[in-house]
Structure formats: structure tokens, C-alpha cells
Amino acid sequence: MGGWNEFQGLNAGYVLELYDRYRQDPAAVDAQTRASFEQWTPPDDPSAPVSGAGAGVDLRAVVGAATLAESIRRYGHLGAQIDPLGSRPTGDPSLAPEGHGITDEQLRGLPASVVSGPLAEGQPNAAAAITALRQAYCTRTGYDFAQVFVPEEREWLRLAVESARFRPPIAPIDADALLDRITEVETFERFLHRTFPGKTRFSVEGLDMLVPILDTVINGANESGLRHVLIGMAHRGRLNVLAHVLGKPYAQILAEFKDPVMARTGYRIDLGWTGDVKYHAGALRQFDADTQVSMAPNPSHLEFVNPVIEGMARAAGTEAGRPGGPVFDADRTLPVLIHGDAAFPGQGIVAETLNLSRLDGYTTGGTIHIIANNQLGFTAVPAESYSTSYASGLARGFKIPIIHVNADDPIACIEAARMAWAYRARFQRDFLIDLVGYRRYGHNEGDEPAFTQPLMYQKIANHPTVREQWAAHVEQTTGRTGLAQPLVDQRMKALEQVYEQLKPEEAIVNPIPEPPPAGAARQVRTSVPLADLQAMNEALLTRPEGFTGHRKLDRGRERRKSVFEQPDERSIDWATAEELAYASILADGIPIRLTGEDVQRGTFSHRHAAFRDVETGAIDIPLQRLPQARASFEIHNSPLSENATIGFEYGYNVQAPDRMVIWEGQYGDFINGAQVVLDQFVTSARAKWGQTPSLVLLLPHGYEGQGPEHSSARPERFLGAAADINLRMANCTTAAQYFHLLRRQALLLTTDPLPLIVLTPKSLLRHPLVASTPAELAEGAWRPVIDDDEARTRARDVRRVVFCSGKVYVDLVSAEQRQADRQTAICRIEQLYPFPADEVEAVIAGYPNADDIVWLQEEPLNMGAWDFFRPCFEELLDGRLPVRYLGRPRSASPSEGSLGWHMINQKMLVAEAYAPTAPAPRAARRVKAKA
Numbered sequence: 001m002g003g004w005n006e007f008q009g010l011n012a013g014y015v016l017e018l019y020d021r022y023r024q025d026p027a028a029v030d031a032q033t034r035a036s037f038e039q040w041t042p043p044d045d046p047s048a049p050v051s052g053a054g055a056g057v058d059l060r061a062v063v064g065a066a067t068l069a070e071s072i073r074r075y076g077h078l079g080a081q082i083d084p085l086g087s088r089p090t091g092d093p094s095l096a097p098e099g100h101g102i103t104d105e106q107l108r109g110l111p112a113s114v115v116s117g118p119l120a121e122g123q124p125n126a127a128a129a130i131t132a133l134r135q136a137y138c139t140r141t142g143y144d145f146a147q148v149f150v151p152e153e154r155e156w157l158r159l160a161v162e163s164a165r166f167r168p169p170i171a172p173i174d175a176d177a178l179l180d181r182i183t184e185v186e187t188f189e190r191f192l193h194r195t196f197p198g199k200t201r202f203s204v205e206g207l208d209m210l211v212p213i214l215d216t217v218i219n220g221a222n223e224s225g226l227r228h229v230l231i232g233m234a235h236r237g238r239l240n241v242l243a244h245v246l247g248k249p250y251a252q253i254l255a256e257f258k259d260p261v262m263a264r265t266g267y268r269i270d271l272g273w274t275g276d277v278k279y280h281a282g283a284l285r286q287f288d289a290d291t292q293v294s295m296a297p298n299p300s301h302l303e304f305v306n307p308v309i310e311g312m313a314r315a316a317g318t319e320a321g322r323p324g325g326p327v328f329d330a331d332r333t334l335p336v337l338i339h340g341d342a343a344f345p346g347q348g349i350v351a352e353t354l355n356l357s358r359l360d361g362y363t364t365g366g367t368i369h370i371i372a373n374n375q376l377g378f379t380a381v382p383a384e385s386y387s388t389s390y391a392s393g394l395a396r397g398f399k400i401p402i403i404h405v406n407a408d409d410p411i412a413c414i415e416a417a418r419m420a421w422a423y424r425a426r427f428q429r430d431f432l433i434d435l436v437g438y439r440r441y442g443h444n445e446g447d448e449p450a451f452t453q454p455l456m457y458q459k460i461a462n463h464p465t466v467r468e469q470w471a472a473h474v475e476q477t478t479g480r481t482g483l484a485q486p487l488v489d490q491r492m493k494a495l496e497q498v499y500e501q502l503k504p505e506e507a508i509v510n511p512i513p514e515p516p517p518a519g520a521a522r523q524v525r526t527s528v529p530l531a532d533l534q535a536m537n538e539a540l541l542t543r544p545e546g547f548t549g550h551r552k553l554d555r556g557r558e559r560r561k562s563v564f565e566q567p568d569e570r571s572i573d574w575a576t577a578e579e580l581a582y583a584s585i586l587a588d589g590i591p592i593r594l595t596g597e598d599v600q601r602g603t604f605s606h607r608h609a610a611f612r613d614v615e616t617g618a619i620d621i622p623l624q625r626l627p628q629a630r631a632s633f634e635i636h637n638s639p640l641s642e643n644a645t646i647g648f649e650y651g652y653n654v655q656a657p658d659r660m661v662i663w664e665g666q667y668g669d670f671i672n673g674a675q676v677v678l679d680q681f682v683t684s685a686r687a688k689w690g691q692t693p694s695l696v697l698l699l700p701h702g703y704e705g706q707g708p709e710h711s712s713a714r715p716e717r718f719l720g721a722a723a724d725i726n727l728r729m730a731n732c733t734t735a736a737q738y739f740h741l742l743r744r745q746a747l748l749l750t751t752d753p754l755p756l757i758v759l760t761p762k763s764l765l766r767h768p769l770v771a772s773t774p775a776e777l778a779e780g781a782w783r784p785v786i787d788d789d790e791a792r793t794r795a796r797d798v799r800r801v802v803f804c805s806g807k808v809y810v811d812l813v814s815a816e817q818r819q820a821d822r823q824t825a826i827c828r829i830e831q832l833y834p835f836p837a838d839e840v841e842a843v844i845a846g847y848p849n850a851d852d853i854v855w856l857q858e859e860p861l862n863m864g865a866w867d868f869f870r871p872c873f874e875e876l877l878d879g880r881l882p883v884r885y886l887g888r889p890r891s892a893s894p895s896e897g898s899l900g901w902h903m904i905n906q907k908m909l910v911a912e913a914y915a916p917t918a919p920a921p922r923a924a925r926r927v928k929a930k931a
């Protein structure tokens with residue numbers, strides 16, 4: 001390598017930068033370049049001619065031109081006019097020649113090749129090439145790609161911009177069709193504004209191009225053969241998207257505006273139907289024979305639908321009907337998330353959801369994100385809403401390419417949508433469009449925005465709509481006139497006709513599902529023949545040939561081979577019962593998805609659903625190679641998140657209701673982190689939106705002296721949301737109960753689906769009192785209440801019936817007082833909701849001389865099941881007997897923070913349960929109960 005001619009013209013500006021890196025650290029450049037520099041001596045004169053750049057060219061000018069071009073590519077978005085209201089772009093010194101020590105005159109003296117790329121081809125000099133670059137990167141679209149580190153992706157994005165492959169004339173746009181579309185969008189909003197003044201609708205006006213952007217993405221997906229496009233968005237523009245993208249009939253939307261009280265006579269109030277406001281509703285549209293477009297319902301917690309959509313997309317793209325592991329195909333499904341400009345950086349659920357995007361158990365093959373950026377929160381300006389340069393700043397950390405586009409430039413918006421779809425299809429990665437517009441009215445139509453943004457709203461009042469601007473553009477470019485108003489009149493007339501003919505009671509559709517047959521849950525047969533269980537157990541214990549397991553785990557698996565030798569011996573522990581339940585569910589042809597925090601091993605090292613070869617690290621999942629299985633099994637450790645991961649599993653569940661979907665927390669207390677998802681989706685979706693989730697939550701619960709954050713799954717919160725049979729909640733105390741509970745849930749997925757919350761044990765996982773016999777799995781069934789078998793043998797001696805649930809039962813029956821006491825029965829309520837009134841009543845009736853009915857719990861008085869159970873007991877007892885509370889006093893914290901303190905309180909609780917009492921006369925108790 002003897003001179004500059006080794007580096008042809010377009011690379012010359014890059015040579016010195018590479019050489020400088022090499023001199024500081026030879027390892028900083030690749031081996032081939034390092035070898036070349038070892039033989040090369042740079043010219044003494046920095047103005048020496050550069051081969052390919054023309055004789056006598058100043059090398060510093062070449063370097064300056066090359067770095068200017070690169071700066072425009074990287075930072076051109078800072079100089080782009082992306083605000084339709086005309087605010088000054090941020091700008092950056094690196095976008096001007098002076099920032100690189102050169103002048104426009106020097107650029108005119110350089111060949112275009114020093115700039116490189118498609119836009120330099122055919123240009124007379126570097127100045128013209130730089131002008132072309134500015135037109136691409138610094139007009140009304142800002143390309144924010146510097147965070148993309150994968151060379152192939154970065155090069156694809158650069159060529160897409162500079163070749164203009166997605167813009168006219170290379171990719172034509174039907175100008176008339178686009179004008180008609182945005183006329184449809186605007187006229188709909190104007191009609192609602194005129195017809196229902198002051199009624200909240202969260203108008204899309206100012207971001208009208210959102211609808212054509214969605215059209216473009218959906219058309220691209222459809223042409224590529226995708227089967228599902230799933231849209232999630234908050235309320236801004238939602239009604240317009242429902243009407244024009246999802247095809248929700250105008251009549252139905254207008255009926256909802258007229259106040260659907262008129263039409264509610266057909267609603268199933270007996271099923272707990274409440275409905276929801278019109279701008280929270282979802283919809284589904286069969287786009288054509290191959291593609292389905294849907295929008296999930298979403299509450300006012302703006303971004304919480306994000307993980308729900310991702311879960312739905314994952315389910316829609318997953319084939320789970322075959323044994324083994326499921327197969328996900330990103331070419332079958334596309335999630336599209338529409339965000340708010342204040343909500344995207346402001347709500348943590350966004351970051352949690354983005355974190356799922358490249359995780360093996362959660363990827364959906366890329367999401368197209370659109371920020372509906374009206375440059376305001378409710379009343380808060382960007383400086384009050386986020387600390388990043390743009391509302392989209394969070395996405396940079398996830399290496400997501402971003403386009404900031406002026407919402408008043410239809411061509412730029414369509415180009416952005418085309419590029420987003422093409423990038424996602426090519427690389428199966430997320431892409432974000434920051435659609436920068438404005439909000440024509442306040443946060444809602446009853447809000448006066450001039451109170452807080454007077455200057456902004458002076459501009460908006462005088463600003464022409466995108467429809468008006470595009471109509472003028474079409475008339476100017478085609479020479480035709482009078483195009484716009486006839487389209488407006490036509491659209492307005494159609495809406496008026498629908499409104500005049502409207503009959504709200506016929507237009508509103510009641511989405512509440514029909515109730516299941518009476519007693520459906522009780523009729524499910526959950527037992528499995530002993531021979532089948534034994535065969536599945538043996539299959540699960542086999543190892544793949546050549547697999548070397550951990551010796552400690554192998555010893556435990558060896559012991560499990562003998563658990564069926566004595567059908568009446570308590571040999572089935574919790575983990576064995578769970579694995580056999582899953583195996584039998586797979587044998588029934590029901591797929592299972594199990595995720596959560598450390599679920600492969602289990603927080604308490606009890607599950608071991610995935611084994612590692614200690615020599616190779618290979619993973620073996622026995623449930624995926626079960627010969628009896630007729631459906632797939634998947635298990636994934638989730639990231640340390642509750643909100644997004646439970647939202648994801650909820651979405652997966654409602655999209656694929658015939659699959660058993662389970663999420664487990666490290667500790668039940670961690671469910672606190674998902675309260676919005678629980679309240680807004682899991683427990684209320686049936687009443688609000690007619691959805692029928694059957695998601696299973698496994699939440700370790702029990703007071704063992706581990707402190708306030710490792711004791712309680714907060715059952716009171718679930719019970720506080722329980723109504724109209726909207727969920728099931730259980731606190732099992734035996735392995736067989738857990739086995740039958742899981743099987744019952746799986747067998748009810750399509751006939752009586754309800755979410756299931758299971759308070760699972762921790763220290764009891766290996767306790768002998770929790771173990772069950774093989775016969776109890778093979779011949780038993782789910783029991784909502786378990787009587788005290790020992791006390792039943794002396795039923796007439798029993799004066800006190802203590803009802804309890806979960807781990808405290810073991811503390812009570814293991815206490816030394818148990819052996820001497822003949823007057824107390826300890827009975828377990830295993831099903832917390834629905835409250836098993838018939839079973840509880842039958843237990844009480846079995847003790848004819850009992851005059852002291854007690855509910856005992858570990859949780860404080862203001863927590864646990866007491867507040868929910870008390871009226872249930874009182875209604876059941878109907879004044880015959882009072883029900884007495886035993887437990888900790890009211891507390892702001894779920895439990896003590898000291899093991900010693902816990903043990904003292906627990907010992908006192910047990911002693912009180914067995915303490916002799918002198919109950920009041922029955923008549924007095926009856927009066928007290930009535931009072």
C-alpha cells in the first residue's frame with residue numbers, strides 16, 4: 001500500500017479517521033486494514049492530491065465534506081421541520097459546513113463522490129450532493145436511525161431514505177383516493193362535533209393522517225399474507241379508527257353517543273354487564289378471506305394495552321396444537337401500537353413492554369409503533385412531560401429506528417408507513433413513527449385549551465386542516481378545481497342519513513357472552529386412571545440418551561419412580577401432582593403456556609420443569625417429549641416484571657382461549673406490581689367488554705416470618721373485585737386438591753372460562769401433611785371445603801367449628817393442643833371464591849351441638865378473606881349463630897418483619913383457636929347477629 005490511490009475517492013475522507021484510530025490502538029481496526037496501515041506512510045502535506053478526488057484537492061476539505069454528509073444522515077432530524085405549527089427545529093452546528101471547517105465554495109469545488117450514496121450519483125459537485133441530502137433528511141421528515149447498530153439494518157435504512165424507494169414517483173400515491181380518505185376522517189369528526197356538542201370523543205383532528213398510515217401498514221401486511229393485525233391504542237382518535245379502519249358501523253357509534261340507556265333493556269344485567277364508554281371499546285374486522293384486523297379494548301390507563309396486544313399477537317402467530325414445543329411464526333401476525341406523546345415516555349409499562357420484544361418467550365417478530373403526537377399531555381407541555389429530546393426517546397435505548405414525520409405532509413406520512421412495514425417484514429424488528437401534529441380541541445371536547453396554551457391555540461385556530469392542504473395540492477398539481485367540497489358534502493350527507501334513521505335499541509350490540517350451563521364446574525370429571533398416571537410418571541422420569549443430569553436432582557427423580565407402588569400411601573408431593581396434572585392436560589389435547597419469574601426451576605427449587613445437562617448445558621423439558629401428549633407445552637422464565645408480563649399473558653389468553661395460560665410470581669406479594677392489569681383487565685373485562693379470560697395466576701402465599709413483602713398475595717384485593725362470578729380463587733392444602741384444581745380449570749376453558757387465582761404454598765411444598773395418595777388423584781375430585789375427618793368421628797362433642805384456609809391449617813392441626821382437644825373441628829375452605837355456601841352449611845350442620853363458629857386467618861383483620869367472608873357467613877347462619885373472627889388486629893403492613901415476632905403471634909393465634917370459651921346463650925347471639 002504505497003499511496004492514497006489505495007483508497008478510492010468516496011472513501012478518502014474516512015482514511016484519516018481510521019488511521020488516527022490505528023495509531024492510538026492498532027486493535028481498534030480490522031486485521032486487513034491494520035495490515036495495510038503497517039505498510040503505508042501518509043503524505044507530509046495534508047493538502048496532497050487525493051486519487052479519485054481530483055488533483056490539487058485539499059484533503060481537509062474532503063474530510064470535512066464526508067463528515068458533514070455523515071452528520072446530516074445522523075442528525076438531520078434536528079433540522080427537519082416536523083412541527084406543522086411551525087416551531088423552529090432544534091438544529092445542530094454539525095449540520096452546517098462551518099461545523100466541519102469548510103465552506104460552501106469548497107464544497108462546490110469537490111466531486112460529489114466524496115459524499116457517496118444514491119443522492120450523490122449524477123450530481124455536479126459535493127455541494128449539490130449535500131443539498132440533495134438535506135432535502136432527504138432535513139425537510140418535513142426526521143430520520144432518527146443513529147441508534148441502530150446492526151450494519152445490515154443501518155445500510156437498508158439509509159438506502160431506503162436516499163433512494164426514495166417509498167416515495168412518489170418511484171412508489172406512486174393515488175392522490176384522489178387519499179383526499180377522499182382524509183375527507184372521510186375529518187367529516188366524521190366535524191359531524192360528531194356539530195351533532196353532539198360538548199360530548200367527549202377525543203378527536204383525531206390534527207393527526208388525521210393516522211388513518212391512512214394504518215391503511216398503508218394493513219395493506220402491506222395483507223399483501224404479504226399475514227393473518228392477524230392487532231391494534232392497541234388509547235382514546236385519542238380511537239372512534240375514527242374504529243369507524244374507518246375496523247369498520248365499526250356509524251349507526252352503532254352514533255347510538256352510543258345518543259346515550260345507550262334507551263337500548264340497555266337487552267343487556268344481561270343479571271350477568272354483571274356494565275359496559276364501558278364508547279372510546280374504550282374494541283372491534284374486529286375480517287379484512288378479507290385471509291387477514292383479520294382487530295383492536296383490543298383499552299381502559300383510560302393509556303398504555304396498559306401494550307403488553308396485551310403483544311400477547312395477543314404471540315398467540316395468533318403460535319401453532320400449539322402439536323406435541324412438543326409450540327412454533328411461533330412472525331409472518332402470521334403483526335402488532336401495531338398507537339401511543340400518546342406524554343404517555344409513551346411517562347408510563348413505565350411502555351419500557352416493560354419494549355423489554356419483551358426480543359425475549360425468546362415473548363417476541364412477536366416486530367411491532368410497528370406510532371406516537372400520536374399532539375405535543376401536549378392533558379395540559380402539560382413536553383418540557384413538563386419527558387426528559388428526552390423527543391417523546392420517542394425511550395425507543396432509542398432499544399435500538400428501534402424512528403421516523404419523526406410532520407402530520408401535515410401526507411406524502412411523508414405514507415412514506416414513513418411504507419418504510420415501517422417493509423423494515424418490519426425484512427428484519428422482524430420494532431419500528432416507530434413519531435407522527436407530529438396537534439390537537440384541534442382540548443384534551444376532551446369539554447376542555448378549554450386556551451386556558452393553558454393560549455399561543456398554541458391561536459395558531460391552531462388559524463391553521464388549515466391536512467384535508468384542506470392536500471386538496472389544494474391536488475388541485476394545483478392536476479389543474480382541476482372544485483374537488484374538495486363535493487366530497488365533504490357527500491360524506492356529511494351519508495352521516496346525516498344514518499343519524500336520521502337511527503334506532504339505538506337496534507344499533508347497539510350486546511357483547512356479553514351467554515352464561516355456562518348451571519353447575520358446569522361441578523360436573524367436570526378431573527380424576528385420571530391410575531395406570532395412565534403411572535405411565536405418564538414413568539415417561540416424565542426418562543432421560544434423553546446421553547443426557548447427564550445434576551446428581552442431586554437425579555436422586556430425587558429416582559425416588560419418584562416408586563410413588564405409585566402403594567396407591568394409599570401419601571407419596572405424591574406438590575411438584576409431582578403439578579407435573580402429572582400438566583401431563584394429563586396435554587394428554588387431553590389442551591396446550592399449556594407456563595411463564596413467570598423463575599418458573600422453570602420454581603422459586604423454591606420445587607418444579608424443575610427444565611433440566612440442564614451438566615456437561616453440555618443442553619436443556620431437556622420432559623413435558624415437551626411426553627409420548628401421551630397431544631398438544632404443546634411451553635415454559636419461559638419471564639423478566640422481572642409483573643405489569644407487562646401479566647398483561648402479555650392476559651392478551652395471549654383472550655386471543656387463544658382454548659390454551660391453558662399460567663403465570664407464577666416469585667412471591668405472591670409481587671402481584672402488587674400488576675394492580676392496573678388485574679383491575680382493568682383480568683377481573684373486570686367480562687363486565688366491561690364481554691371478554692372471557694381464563695388466565696391462571698399462581699401466587700405463593702403464607703405467613704412464615706419472612707416479612708411484609710414475602711407473606712401475602714393480598715387475597716383481599718382479589719376478593720374485593722369478586723362479583724357476578726367473574727373469577728375463581730383457591731387456597732389448596734393438599735397436592736391432590738392442586739391436581740384437581742388445575743385439571744378442572746383446563747377442562748372448563750371453553751365451557752366456563754374464568755380467571756383462576758391460586759394461593760400456593762412455600763414452606764409446605766414438601767410438608768408431609770400436604771402430600772396425597774395416588775388414589776386421591778385417580779379417584780378424587782376438587783373439594784371446595786374439606787371437613788375435619790377426625791372431628792367428624794366425635795361430631796356431637798364438637799362445640800367450636802373453626803374455618804380457615806391455607807397454611808394456617810397445618811399450624812393448627814400440628815399444634816400440641818390438637819391431641820387433647822375434643823371440642824374443636826378444624827375445617828378448610830379451599831375455594832375462597834365463589835364462596836362455597838352449600839358446602840360450608842353442610843359442614844356446620846354436621847356438628848349439631850356446635851355453638852361457636854370461627855373464621856381464623858393469619859392475615860390482619862383488614863386483610864385476608866374476613867371482610868368478604870363475614871357477610872357470607874352471616875347470610876348463611878341467618879341469625880342462628882354469630883361468626884367470630886380470630887386473627888391479627890388491623891395493620892397497615894401485611895405482616896411482622898421479624899421471624900421471632902411472627903412465631904410469638906402465630907403461637908398465640910393457635911392457642912386462641914383451642915382456648916376454652918363460654919359462648920353466650922343462643923337467643924342473645926341471635927339478637928346480636930340480627931343487630
